[in-house]
Amino acid sequence: MSADPAKRDRLQSRPLDLKRGRVDLAHGAGGRATAQLVEELFLAAFDNEWLRTMNDSATLAPPVGRLVMATDCHVVSPLFFPGGDIGALAVHGTINDVAMGGARPLYLSAGFILEEGFPLADLKRIVDSMARAAREAGVPIVTGDTKVVEQGKGDGCYVTTTGVGVVPPGIALDGAGARPGDAIFVSGTMGDHGVAIMSKRENLEFETEIVSDSAALHGLVADLLAACPRVRVLRDPTRGGLATTLNEIARQSRVGMTIDERLIPVRPEVAAACEFLGLDPLYVANEGKLIAIAPAEDAATVLAALRAHPLGAGAARIGTVTEDPDHFVQMTTTLGGRRVVDWLTGDQLPRIC
Amino acid sequence: MKYVDEFRDGALAQGLAQAIAREADPARRYDFMEFCGGHTHAISRHGVTDLLPPNVRMIHGPGCPVCVLPIGRVDLAIDLAIDRGVILCTYGDTLRIPASNGRSLLRAKADGADVRMVYSAADALRIARENPSREVVFFAIGFETTTPPTALVLKEARESNLGNFSVLCNHVLTPAAIVTILESPEVRSLGTVPLDGFVGPSHVSTIIGTEPYEFFAREYRKPVVIAGFEPLDVLQAILMLVRQANEGRTDVENQFHRAVSREGNAKAQALVAETFELRRAFEWRGLGTVPYSALAIRPEFAAWDAERKYALTYRAVPDNKACECGAILRGLKRPTDCRLFGTACTPETPMGSCMVSSEGACAAHYSYGRFRDREAAATVPAEAAGTAEVAVPVTAVRGRTGVAA
Numbered sequence: 117m118s119a120d121p122a123k124r125d126r127l128q129s130r131p132l133d134l135k136r137g138r139v140d141l142a143h144g145a146g147g148r149a150t151a152q153l154v155e156e157l158f159l160a161a162f163d164n165e166w167l168r169t170m171n172d173s174a175t176l177a178p179p180v181g182r183l184v185m186a187t188d189c190h191v192v193s194p195l196f197f198p199g200g201d202i203g204a205l206a207v208h209g210t211i212n213d214v215a216m217g218g219a220r221p222l223y224l225s226a227g228f229i230l231e232e233g234f235p236l237a238d239l240k241r242i243v244d245s246m247a248r249a250a251r252e253a254g255v256p257i258v259t260g261d262t263k264v265v266e267q268g269k270g271d272g273c274y275v276t277t278t279g280v281g282v283v284p285p286g287i288a289l290d291g292a293g294a295r296p297g298d299a300i301f302v303s304g305t306m307g308d309h310g311v312a313i314m315s316k317r318e319n320l321e322f323e324t325e326i327v328s329d330s331a332a333l334h335g336l337v338a339d340l341l342a343a344c345p346r347v348r349v350l351r352d353p354t355r356g357g358l359a360t361t362l363n364e365i366a367r368q369s370r371v372g373m374t375i376d377e378r379l380i381p382v383r384p385e386v387a388a389a390c391e392f393l394g395l396d397p398l399y400v401a402n403e404g405k406l407i408a409i410a411p412a413e414d415a416a417t418v419l420a421a422l423r424a425h426p427l428g429a430g431a432a433r434i435g436t437v438t439e440d441p442d443h444f445v446q447m448t449t450t451l452g453g454r455r456v457v458d459w460l461t462g463d464q465l466p467r468i469c
Numbered sequence: 470m471k472y473v474d475e476f477r478d479g480a481l482a483q484g485l486a487q488a489i490a491r492e493a494d495p496a497r498r499y500d501f502m503e504f505c506g507g508h509t510h511a512i513s514r515h516g517v518t519d520l521l522p523p524n525v526r527m528i529h530g531p532g533c534p535v536c537v538l539p540i541g542r543v544d545l546a547i548d549l550a551i552d553r554g555v556i557l558c559t560y561g562d563t564l565r566i567p568a569s570n571g572r573s574l575l576r577a578k579a580d581g582a583d584v585r586m587v588y589s590a591a592d593a594l595r596i597a598r599e600n601p602s603r604e605v606v607f608f609a610i611g612f613e614t615t616t617p618p619t620a621l622v623l624k625e626a627r628e629s630n631l632g633n634f635s636v637l638c639n640h641v642l643t644p645a646a647i648v649t650i651l652e653s654p655e656v657r658s659l660g661t662v663p664l665d666g667f668v669g670p671s672h673v674s675t676i677i678g679t680e681p682y683e684f685f686a687r688e689y690r691k692p693v694v695i696a697g698f699e700p701l702d703v704l705q706a707i708l709m710l711v712r713q714a715n716e717g718r719t720d721v722e723n724q725f726h727r728a729v730s731r732e733g734n735a736k737a738q739a740l741v742a743e744t745f746e747l748r749r750a751f752e753w754r755g756l757g758t759v760p761y762s763a764l765a766i767r768p769e770f771a772a773w774d775a776e777r778k779y780a781l782t783y784r785a786v787p788d789n790k791a792c793e794c795g796a797i798l799r800g801l802k803r804p805t806d807c808r809l810f811g812t813a814c815t816p817e818t819p820m821g822s823c824m825v826s827s828e829g830a831c832a833a834h835y836s837y838g839r840f841r842d843r844e845a846a847a848t849v850p851a852e853a854a855g856t857a858e859v860a861v862p863v864t865a866v867r868g869r870t871g872v873a874a
Binding site: 451452454 | 843
């Protein structure tokens with residue numbers, strides 16, 4: 117037995133081989149190997165007072181106000197892509213879902229499903245990226261779980277995160293809250309994330325500078341709501357893109373919408389990639405953008421608040437909520453014609469987040 | 470975006486629209502068919518119809534490879550994937566085509582068949598090389614544009630003697646389909662489908678040139694304008710057709726000078742001629758059996774022809790009785806004339822092939838144009854109610870939310 121108390125306290129005589137090691141079934145069996153993975157990888161990266169207790173759950177003081185809770189599963193392929201990876205995405209995705217409820221995110225949990233044989237070096241890269249994203253966002257990962265499935269029964273690594281936040285008084289965001297006459301905004305360019313992922317897909321790799329817009333939006337939301345507490349709807353246009361998210365809101369709020377194609381910000385590179393892939397940027401996923409709907413009289417305030425934040429610098433007003441028993445989202449095209457902007461059909465881009 | 474935005478310029482579009490409105494004779498109608506689904510999609514997606522005067526109407530043609538692929542051919546592919554256990558490689562659009570007994574390639578995949586979506590014929594060849602112990606079949610569909618890439622992989626497979634690869638060929642020919650439409654009684658003698666000219670697909674003509682259209686432009690007295698797929702291309706082509714109609718000309722004109730010549734791509738044509746031969750007959754969904762309208766793989770490539778390799782026998786399967794895809798593909802009916810449209814048949818649950826591909830007339834109308842039915846219903850004059858003409862809006866409204874009620 118070693119004389120060094122720190123070494124004696126270690127579960128295994130040798131530390132995890134984070135360079136060449138691989139996940140094996142023992143890492144998910146709940147025994148010493150699991151505890152070692154948790155301590156040397158997850159705890160080391162996410163380190164905070166709740167995790168340090170080594171309990172199965174985190175004990176948290178209840179905040180004052182209404183709680184918002186959201187959960188998000190991440191199965192993106194490839195795991196690492198320009199501008200991000202599954203780890204940062206899992207943190208941003210859930211923080212954004214909580215933030216779209218108007219809440220200040222407080223805590224996150226993280227669940228990992230790992231495939232036997234997955235390189236520990238990749239896992240460390242993912243976990244470090246999650247830790248960095250959580251730290252930058254100021255939202256600690258306070259509890260988690262890890263399971264390992266046999267080779268061939270997973271795809272490397274899946275990450276599920278759950279977030280809890282608290283809504284400041286006076287804020288009442290609801291997808292059913294859009295009213296005819298309201299103004300519709302987006303916080304920046306559409307389609308960056310989806311195209312960044314597509315550019316790295318097997319069989320499809322193409323040269324591009326486009327990076328994912330993956331980002332935590334709660335700071336932008338806080339600034340926006342401080343400037344304009346009367347914002348009625350916030351939502352992040354992830355899978356299905358702007359088009360599908362607007363349809364969701366139109367249906368929930370029992371209204372229609374008209375948007376103007378000329379006002380929707382799309383990067384030329386994204387537009388070009390969509391052009392040759394046969395995609396419509398309005399249906400391509402975003403991971404760092406939001407849609408806001410607010411009374412038209414607040415339009416200038418909303419736009420100024422969004423544009424004052426680095427993540428909303430490219431914000432634009434794109435249209436207006438209308439009365440419509442069919443809940444159509446209609447668009448004036450660049451050409452001056454009109455069309456319906458319908459829900460996404462099928463799945464053009466599987467496993468985008 | 471360079472070379473795209475220029476062809477979607479709103480001001481130029483308004484200029485062309487004004488020219489069309491100015492030159493179209495208000496005393497007559499102009500019924501033009503855009504043959505190709507790509508044009509149907511462009512017209513719907515960019516709202517081109519809104520820029521046309523009411524007496525200029527576009528009829529959606531059958532030029533959507535997914536739409537015209539008959540059920541029996543999809544059945545062959547599904548059987549290969551399920552019964553023979555091959556890796557079936559296919560373009561994404563074909564996955565959702567409804568086959569017989571409620572099947573589709575997508576369902577077969579969910580049931581455990583190894584169906585893989587590819588973006589090119591070359592991807593299928595690569596999959597065959599990477600899986601030497603598995604049989605790989607490329608389910609090849611499309612018009613003249615997608616044929617040369619299939620020809621290339623057939624040649625490559627033969628040159629490298631790749632034994633585990635074959636092609637299930639469904640390539641079809643544009644001019645043959647147009648002649649079939651022109652030969653149909655509705656167009657020729659009954660006059661139920663007025664046709665004053667065609668917008669021809671430019672990508673097909675980059676391969677075959679404009680020459681193959683000269684025969685029927687002359688023979689059937691129908692002008693043809695070969696046009697690009699950007700909305701300004703389409704508008705310009707419509708203007709050119711209006712002018713031809715006004716002047717009584719029936720020429721083949723080329724709007725897409727930037728890539729199309731009269732002769733086409735001789736190298737691609739030679740490649741296709743080397744690997745394919747004409748089929749005596751081929752079934753088209755909607756058009757029925759059309760003579761000399763499709764390609765088969767030449768006997769020299771028999772070892773890479775899935776039909777020969779697996780001794781496949783084609784069995785024709787009739788469409789759902791209520792489905793109007795056939796009449797819609799011939800320009801005889803509009804999507805809203807079908808009682809399944811928007812009710813039982815939607816892009817999520819397509820019954821007919823026109824609802825499967827975004828280039829299909831029904832899917833394009835459902836996804837981009839539904840609001841027009843409501844507007845049409847709202848503007849139906851009272852005295853017209855009950856006539857056959859108003860069947861369109863009334864049918865459309867019934868299936869939706871009952872705005873007319």
